[in-house]
Amino acid sequence: MADLTFYTNPQSRGRIVRWMLEELGEPYETEVIDYADIKSDRYRAVNPMGKVPAITHRGKVVTEVAAICTYLAAVFPHAGLGPRDDEKADYYRWMFFAAGPIEAAVSNKAMGWEPPPERERMFGYGNFDRAIGVLDALFSDRDYVCGDRFTAADIYVGSQIMFPMQFKMLPESDSFVRYRDRLQARAAYKRATEIDEKIIAEMQPAQPQPA
Numbered sequence: 383m384a385d386l387t388f389y390t391n392p393q394s395r396g397r398i399v400r401w402m403l404e405e406l407g408e409p410y411e412t413e414v415i416d417y418a419d420i421k422s423d424r425y426r427a428v429n430p431m432g433k434v435p436a437i438t439h440r441g442k443v444v445t446e447v448a449a450i451c452t453y454l455a456a457v458f459p460h461a462g463l464g465p466r467d468d469e470k471a472d473y474y475r476w477m478f479f480a481a482g483p484i485e486a487a488v489s490n491k492a493m494g495w496e497p498p499p500e501r502e503r504m505f506g507y508g509n510f511d512r513a514i515g516v517l518d519a520l521f522s523d524r525d526y527v528c529g530d531r532f533t534a535a536d537i538y539v540g541s542q543i544m545f546p547m548q549f550k551m552l553p554e555s556d557s558f559v560r561y562r563d564r565l566q567a568r569a570a571y572k573r574a575t576e577i578d579e580k581i582i583a584e585m586q587p588a589q590p591q592p593a
């Protein structure tokens with residue numbers, strides 16, 4: 383039995399962690415949490431928020447996608463997904479930028495809400511266009527978060543760009559499209575997508591058969 387358990391639903395941010403796990407190459411077990419059971423006492427014993435994804439490893443729980451990616455890269459250093467010393471500034475800076483300001487900017491925008499200009503100073507992201515513009519500029523002069531090498535930060539930051547782009551919530555700018563295409567060409571990304579799509583297909587209720 384693997385020491386690493388992954389709690390997910392294939393139609394959730396758990397897809398980011400699946401990609402991370404496939405990049406990592408360590409054995410793990412998946413426990414699919416149906417949305418109907420996500421607030422059960424049993425699952426809230428793992429994540430009291432009743433949200434996926436979560437992992438358990440060495441008897442501890444880790445929740446929050448950005449924390450899970452950062453944790454796994456740190457505890458399995460041989461996978462080379464964590465930052466070298468000279469990459470740490472970019473790695474932590476953009477990982478936290480994506481988990482805080484970008485997540486809030488995108489979800490507020492998806493709800494049709496933006497801070498009024500006179501209140502922008504209260505919000506970590508200021509306004510949507512400025513925060514997204516900073517990310518766009520970042521990838522116009524580098525291939526990856528830390529420069530020329532793929533790290534776990536690309537799994538998280540890249541996903542925070544790719545998912546909203548898929549739903550037309552981010553502009554298909556040259557820099558975002560180049561970054562997305564680079565990430566989606568990765569074998570582990572493709573493998574993770576296939577695994578989750580297969581689980582989704584298996585979860586579909588059986589179609590009624592003609593009499």
Ligand SMILES: N[C@@H](CCC(=O)N[C@@H](CS)C(=O)NCC(=O)O)C(=O)O
Nearest residue numbers: 394395420432433434435446447448
């Ligand atoms: N900040 C959390 C967000 C987790 C989250 O909101 N997960 C959603 C699916 S993408 C969920 O479990 N929703 C079910 C619910 O809230 O009932 C993270 O990064 O892991």
